[in-house]
Amino acid sequence: MKGERVTVREILKRYGSVTAVEDVSVDVEAGEFLSLLGPSGSGKTTLLMMIAGFDLPTAGLIEIGARDLTYVAPNKRNVGMVFQKYALFPHMSVHDNVAFPLRMRKIDRAQIARRVGDALAMVQLDAYGDRMPTQLSGGQQQRVALARALVFEPPVLLMDEPLGALDKKLREQLQIEIKTLQQRLGVTVIYVTHDQEEALTMSDRIAVMNDGHIVQIGSPADLYSEPASPFVADFIGKMNFLSVEYLGSEKAGHQIRVADASTLSVTRSVNGRAVELSPGLSLQAAIRPENISLAARGSGGPHAIAGTVDTSIYLGTHQILLVNIDGRNGPPLHIQTSASRDLSAFARGDAVDILFQADSIHLFSGKDGVQ
Missing domain, CATH: 3.40.50.300 (P-loop containing nucleotide triphosphate hydrolases)
Structure with missing residues (x-):
């Protein structure tokens, strides 16, 4: 055959x-x-x-x-x-x-x-x-x-x-x-x-x-x-989406603001429809659950985002933590960690620092919404 x-x-x-x-x-x-x-x-x-x-x-x-x-x-x-x-x-x-x-x-x-x-x-x-x-x-x-x-x-x-x-x-x-x-x-x-x-x-x-x-x-x-596109990002695997503000570009990459306070550097280019990048532009940031980590509040460094643990879900091979970003309305972030880690490390109500991998954040034009 x-x-x-x-x-x-x-x-x-x-x-x-x-x-x-x-x-x-x-x-x-x-x-x-x-x-x-x-x-x-x-x-x-x-x-x-x-x-x-x-x-x-x-x-x-x-x-x-x-x-x-x-x-x-x-x-x-x-x-x-x-x-x-x-x-x-x-x-x-x-x-x-x-x-x-x-x-x-x-x-x-x-x-x-x-x-x-x-x-x-x-x-x-x-x-x-x-x-x-x-x-x-x-x-x-x-x-x-x-x-x-x-x-x-x-x-x-x-x-x-x-x-x-x-x-x-x-x-x-x-x-x-x-x-x-x-x-x-x-x-x-x-x-x-x-x-x-x-x-x-x-x-x-x-x-x-x-x-x-x-x-x-x-x-x-x-x-x-x-x-x-956001549609493909959302349809293939699990993905977190955040509305962010574009601040400008530096040697470290694109600078974006999350939750009206925290700033992040993103090394990837902006996908989706062609847009003129200017300060104040609304973008969508997307990041996989496995590319986010947590640390105790105050220990995550200058680019950490403050958050609070809402739910912990044990799934055998891995653990899912649902974490709310402080000062932001919207669904909680899904964060995936190995089940081999200490399951008692973070519990509901814990104040945490949320850490994103800069090279794992996808940026999309704000016009290309998740369908």
């Missing part, structure tokens, strides 16, 4: 006066695992359905390999498809479900038996061929659906939130299994999800979608560490 390149060029999809996908272009390399990530209504499933052929674009081009498939019927595209609801035939055995696409392609019986056996072994269900779908767990049914999608060796596999109906532990297990299988087979995967942790776990690259557009595309590490 060998993956093929998928090319999407300036795809537009309208339903009457409603535009679901607009001017989307993306190249998915052969053997790549690309996730389409976004909230409900962002256009990700509509885009996937157009690649599959179940929905036709209003304008644009879709190619797989060197073939223009923009308006080709789904059964002529030679792509595998896995849905959230499994879509297994309830009156057929596991073996017959997996064999179905081979029978539609007029493959001879001996080859069908061999390929179905190989496909079920691939998903660790080779002893389940005689069972009916109703005799299987949700995770087993999804494995059958995956085997059926791969048995005819498609170069491209499309997956529409296939793990959304499973419990958290099973979902995490299958994420690793699907990624490992995809790497071994070399098939190209386009995977729709609204779960950012799932996308970070499985993907070579992630295309973040919002309002029918791809707003940023890159590796999981790139999107996490270099979000291009």
Whole structure:
């Protein structure tokens, strides 16, 4: 099995006066695992359905390999498809479900038996061929659906939130299994999800979608560490946002004021819409919970921000502290620390100094609000 390149060029999809996908272009390399990530209504499933052929674009081009498939019927595209609801035939055995696409392609019986056996072994269900779908767990049914999608060796596999109906532990297990299988087979995967942790776990690259557009595309590490907008920063991982005032630039970096008193130096440039930087400009600062630390009040140095601990939450591998900035209205900061630290170090009501890593603060134009 060998993956093929998928090319999407300036795809537009309208339903009457409603535009679901607009001017989307993306190249998915052969053997790549690309996730389409976004909230409900962002256009990700509509885009996937157009690649599959179940929905036709209003304008644009879709190619797989060197073939223009923009308006080709789904059964002529030679792509595998896995849905959230499994879509297994309830009156057929596991073996017959997996064999179905081979029978539609007029493959001879001996080859069908061999390929179905190989496909079920691939998903660790080779002893389940005689069972009916109703005799299987949700995770087993999804494995059958995956085997059926791969048995005819498609170069491209499309997956529409296939793990959304499973419990958290099973979902995490299958994420690793699907990624490992995809790497071994070399098939190209386009995977729709609204779960950012799932996308970070499985993907070579992630295309973040919002309002029918791809707003940023890159590796999981790139999107996490270099979000291009407040929307991406807020959607990928956890992020704290602060309204700050721009004071000017010095050798140490941009100077900003937080909570009408404390000043910070930020070494990163301002992202988002182009703006003229001048003293008094309103900006948004964003920082990950793991890039904030606490110290006892008065010990944090000249750039510490005064705060008060509101809540402490123990989560096994780490601890979350909710801390209010003194003199500032708004939600508390989420601060993540290692659970190996002394859990009694800070308690509710403690006065603390909040310390930010200057090179971990993202600045965005105040016009680019979190959506």
